[in-house]
Amino acid sequence: MSVATASPSDARPRAPAARALAPLAIFILLALLPLAATLGLPAHWLTLVTRAMIFAIAALSLDLVLGVGGLISFGHAAFIGIGAYGAGILITEGQTELLVALPVILVVCAAFATVTGYVSLRTRGVAFIMITLAFGQMAFYFAQALSAYGGDDGLTLYEKSTLLGHDVFANRTGFYYIALGTLAACYWLARRLVASRFGRVLRAARENAVRVTVTGYDVDRVRLGAYVISGMMAGLSGFLLANQTDFVSPAYMSWPRSGELIFMVVLGGVGSLHGAILGALAFLVTEDVLSGLTQNWKAIFGPLIVLFVLFTHGGIAGLANKLRGRRDG
Template sequence: MTDASPLAAPMAAAPRFDRRRLLVPLAVFAALALVPLVLPVDRYVLTLVTRAMIFAIAALSLDLILGYGAMISFGHAAFMGIGGYAVAILMFHDTDEALIAFPVAIGAGALFALVTGAISLKTRGVYFIMITLAFGQMAFFTATSLSAYGGDDGLRMVQRSLVAGTRLMRSDTSFYFIVLGLLVACYGLLRMIVGSRFGRVLRGAKENERRMRALGFDPFRYRLAAYVISGAICALSGALFANLGLFVAPAYMSWPRSGELIAMVVLGGTGSLSGAVIGAIGVILIEEWLAELTQHWKVIFGPLVVLVALFARGGIIRLIERRNRP
């Protein structure tokens, strides 16, 4: 008998995964692991690459909803700021344990995503972009009004968080490998999610929402779940970023930061988790290099983004895959 149930299509076997695609992320993670071992112990280099990996986590979270769910969020940096403020405020009140602060940060990001996503996902297209921008700006102005926690001036942290009572994160090298481990964990988690039935339904809703409804699935629920997961992971990156710089400010959740995250995903390649990692690391390193050349580096970076968008369709990761194709 032929299975004609509504679940048949999504439950069908996923397309065979090309193992060669794992070579790129494995090479990137291996190169990152070798940075503290190969290069001289330089705090500047460690801090720069650590910052790039933190933004890679944020870019991964955005790619889940942008690349696989076609949800263009211009308020995604709000989750990063919420995660950072959660850690900083807890430390302000003498709670510096990461095993407490980080889950609180992730939970705060997930809660904000649940509330705002339930409203935002009632809209589509440009309306979704504008409403996420509005929620992001609401979070920004809320942070500026927190005079008890620095307001516009931001909130400074006296030290990095403890890990089970130890000072593991106080060492720049140890903190580097913690961030790298979390980046790999987030990549692996999102890879499992997008390869699961949940991910196939999310991509199916992106391609043809009417067909998914006919199959018995409610795209709203799947999109909301993806939005919450994305917000939680981005809040984790914010908690790490606050520990990196020992500082958090409302500017961390401004709309230009959200635009920067979108640029990272687009340059790397939307709908490719490897592309999000490469795009984030590439943008941070290029920005740093151009900033050393001139204070007007954005005049150079802008056309560079345009050129990649025009001549590298699908982003850097697609360009790499085409070159490696036999």
């Protein structure tokens, strides 16, 4: 009597399916968190995770150009600041309608990304990092010079954006689900872009731009397109951040904030997209827990991140894949 045995090839089709389930599991758990809050989870966690999801949108946007395109942008927080200040200035001037404010913010972010990206993409490597940092600092100092809107002290908002006259951001749970829905939409868009011909060209250009150019593709145009989409996505996160905190500050677009976004992407797993979400959640939750334990939490937080990145080789997403592979093996 023969005994059927499973060959290694039988297990291969299950691996992509298992990886596809990871983002779904993340969004299901996030969707269930408000229920946990009603069952005894501290109320401030809902606000904390809302903030983490907002930054996850920014981290996801950075992963699109860093992880997929291989472009290390050290001024990406500028787009968060543009989105936040766009919302803040419009609200201060009496324009609270979301359907008016959001398109204006996205257009401004796209214009800034087009101009700065066109210049930055003339360079490569360290030069690209430094020039994006320079553009980010230019935006930071410009925000500090806006004395009519708080200058260095920032701008306090006494209203939130509205949708057709309805204050959709007033309810904490409602805001949570708006942030979750926006994050899910941005993730879906990023996944579609990566899976498209556009995304394949962007990934191939990361490996060998000359070879891609020889095949007839305009690498700079593809990279610029990715940079513009990424900037608009980060601007969207800034819009949500302003409405959550009711405050806008030049610090939103400072270089340490850009560094934090890179940490989130690396912590979650560069290029995995859902890893950027995990990285943002892990970064902000760990920051909140440690800051509640000691005033010197940064002295603990920094080494923890460094050690984790050094010993996992692929961030949280990579570690999860390894653990799943051992279990399946």
